[in-house]
Amino acid sequence: MSDTLRVVVCPDSYKGSLEAEEVAAAMARGIHAARPDARVRSLPMADGGEGTARLVSHTLGWAWHLSDVTGPTGAHLSAGWGCDHRDRRAVIDVASACGLDRIPDDRHDPWQLHTVGVGELIQAALDAGAGHLLIGLGGSGTVDGGAGLLAALGVRFLDADGQPLPPHPAGLAALDRVDFEGLDPRLAEVDITVLNDVDNPLTGPHGAAAVFGPQKGLKAEDIPAMDAYMERLAGAIEAAGHLLRPIDTPGAGAAGGLGFALDCVLDGRARMGAAYLADLIGLDAAIHEADLVITGEGQLDGQTSHGKVVAEVVAHARALQVPVVAVAGSIACDEAEMAAFGLHDARALCDGSITLEEALARPTHFVAERTRALIQAFTDRAD
Structure with missing residues (x-):
């Protein structure tokens, strides 16, 4: 190890508390508190959920745009998205247009909600000249099977009399056929990369309605009916000749069927x-030049190893034989489990010395403090 400690910080967000960039900045303060001469490279991470578009745009210097789109209840809202105009790439979070936080507390009825705004964001990116769309599926508040998105892109949903239907589950109860004649022709020339961390199919016991519906306000007794809606929607699209992959394709159920x-x-x-995002932001190149990697998330637990940011960072660091430590809001695994996972050390904000309320009141302070302690311990071991 060189005299100057070189550290890469690449945390995920602490959901409901801190954005990934805020966590990374607090970690950097903690590193410099312990080692003022340290060189810190900040590469905050995401897994395709809320904040992915802003994070990618900020990290890679892409232009940031705001578009007026139709929210899930029909009200207009402003949604951000990023674009690399030189390479004709755009990045979109579906949550910015149809996220849970975009739905008023008294309107969480998935039967009446749609994803039209997501389709409008795609149109805005196409209008800006994008030829490759990166679309993060985390954080949606809808379960419409993507009908709203398709409607915004020119698809028409018709009843038996050929009359157009509103593109939400309740509105499509009378669906007879789907007309793709008006589908935006530019989509045929665009590459779409869908970013998520789930492999659920569209329907069935592991599908969009059964697994994600209750999180979005779907009543347990309505799950079979919503599942049947998804089946009808897919069947009508197949009858129109536009079902390119089967509904049990892994990930088809992500984001309520988006x-x-x-x-x-x-x-x-x-x-x-x-x-995907680790490759996009050049994580390997940064780790290769580092003596230590620090990552983190809201809670380290049994789910961490299943496609989460921390697991991805650990895998890259281990492959390059660079030690990796973590700062988390809480830790629900023991030292042996952390060692098996590949972490050299980990600290929790809620470690018994403070209450959850204290941690939530001053999260960046405690992230910095736990990081300072990790750096001190790492330096002591190196000496």
Whole structure:
């Protein structure tokens, strides 16, 4: 190890508390508190959920745009997205247009909600000249199978009399056929990369309605009916000759079925979000020059190893034989489990010395403090 400690910080967000960039900045303060001469490279990470578009745009210097789109209840809202105009790439978070936080507390009825705004964001990116769309599927508040998205891109949903239907589950109860004649022709020339961390199919016990519906306000007794809606929607699209992949395609159930519309209908390609973004931001090159990597997330637990940011960072660091440590909001695994996972050390904000309320009141302070302690311990071991 060189005299000057070289550290890469690449945390995920602490959901409900801190954005990934805020966590990374607090970690950097903690590093410099212990080692003022340290060189810190900040590469905050995401897995395709909320904040992915802003993070990618900020990290890679892409232009940031705001578009007026139709929210899930029909109200207008402003949604951000990023674009690399030189390489004609755009990045979109579906949550910015149809996320849970975009739905008023008294309107969480998935039967009445749609994803039209996501389709409008795609149109805005196409208008800006994008030839490759990166679409993060995390954080959606809808379960419409992507009908709203498709409608915004020119698809018409018709009843038996040929009358157009509103593109949400309740509105499509009378669906007879789907007309793709008006589908935006530019989509045939665009590459779509779908970023998520789930492999659920569209329907069935592991599908969009059963697994994700209750999180978005779907009543347990309505799950079979919503599942049947998804089946009818897919059947009508297949009858129109536009079902490119089967509904049991892994990831089709992501984001309330947006994965189905993007992957099975519009020919997008699903990728695990954290892995794709690690390559996009050049994580390996940064780690290769480092003596230590620090990552983190809201909670380290049994789910961490399943496609999450921390697991991805650990895998890259281990492959390059660079030690990796973590700072988390809380830790629900023991030292042996952390060692097996590949972490050399980990600290939790809620480590017994403070209450959850204290941690939530001053999260950046405690992230910095736990990072300072990790750096001190790492330096002591190196000496």
